Amino acid sequence: MAPRARLVLDRAEVIVGYSSYIQLLDQGLVHGKEVISTGMTKEVQRCRAALDLACQGRRTAVVCSGDSGIYALAGLILELMEERNLAESMDLQIVPGIPALAAAASSLGAPLMHDFASISLSDLLTPWEVIDKRVRAAAEADFVIILYNPRSKTRTWQLEAIRCLLLKVRNGDTPVGVVKNASKDDERVVFTTLEGLDTESVDMKCTVIIGNSQTRRIGHWLLTPRGYAAKYDLTKQSGG
């Protein structure tokens, strides 16, 4: 956890979050504070409770995993603030974190060194046609693709459908990395290919990264090189 997030939690009077995430916190930050934790699917309820408490003048911190602004709770909080006309008046701080895409990438090597597209496969709130269109567009424009929410107990066919779709545009030997529980103690990393990806082994705790046409293995690492020149002079590169 970055120092700013730690500071905010240290100063909070109430901590609100999914119970598994609260358990991951340094318990010194939690001790002596009111904690409101509920199960995974109760996030609207949690965020409403957090706003109720903040409206009572209590310093309230909402905890999520990864980065708060990437498929996480910052947006929901803003939507609920809008609903209650609090957007102008409430003193909200949005604290960034290390997103799953960066944590997963670092365990695989450096697959995100060139342009990438991040797509959630959850079709609970997004029509499947939109998701399908985005994956096609990203594949055709040779983006590295990060798949969030790749597969759950109830959404079981989507990842396999995307794999089949991608195989029409990319080579079967395109490198793929799957990282489960990125940056946690029980992290598990799988290197495979688009052809070899066993979609049934993937669950909600996984982030899937699909290479572009340039992505390759270097030793046990995955790399998407920075440039498109087949053989460029490394001495002339700059970050510009």
Place this chain on the structure above:
Amino acid sequence: MAPRARLVLDRAEVIVGYSSYIQLLDQGLVHGKEVISTGMTKEVQRCRAALDLACQGRRTAVVCSGDSGIYALAGLILELMEERNLAESMDLQIVPGIPALAAAASSLGAPLMHDFASISLSDLLTPWEVIDKRVRAAAEADFVIILYNPRSKTRTWQLEAIRCLLLKVRNGDTPVGVVKNASKDDERVVFTTLEGLDTESVDMKCTVIIGNSQTRRIGHWLLTPRGYAAKYDLTKQSGG
């Protein structure tokens, strides 16, 4: 700086990095260590020096800003390790950080709550046609778009060209956020629109985020809502 990065720096014998980034470090981490710092464009030289030192058995840390794997140095290190046949033998750790896209987004609100594409406008190593194609594909598939390296002293026309391209696909009132020096003390945030974006005011220290068709202002914040339903029941949402 996240605790893992801090720990790695604490244990390092040598720290290698761009001089401005070294100055931003807690000087307690730097004190008593060998420091190799050079200017912005010398990154290949710095990474070569770091590998030389590591080959001599010295614990060497290479510092970059944001996340090490997103348009930063992790990929260059891997390329240089490949060149020297070190990929299997060297004990490399890639430590993730908070990428500029997440830091910038958190200062703007929650613009990355739905699918996004990250594109570097630097055409030093990537042909402009590839960049142009990616921006078109991302715009047509309604991705939120993050532009890295939007404009430099020598690359002055690219961002304006992209703005004109996007105006053919997206409304002129599409929200745009520009964050300069994200998360630093001198951070500056500008909220504008695709029509209103003053590209000449943008430089290499800026990250530009262009909303999708759903992105809107809520108070002084920017939000891309999680769903595509025009009016969905917030009580039924889940993170799945």
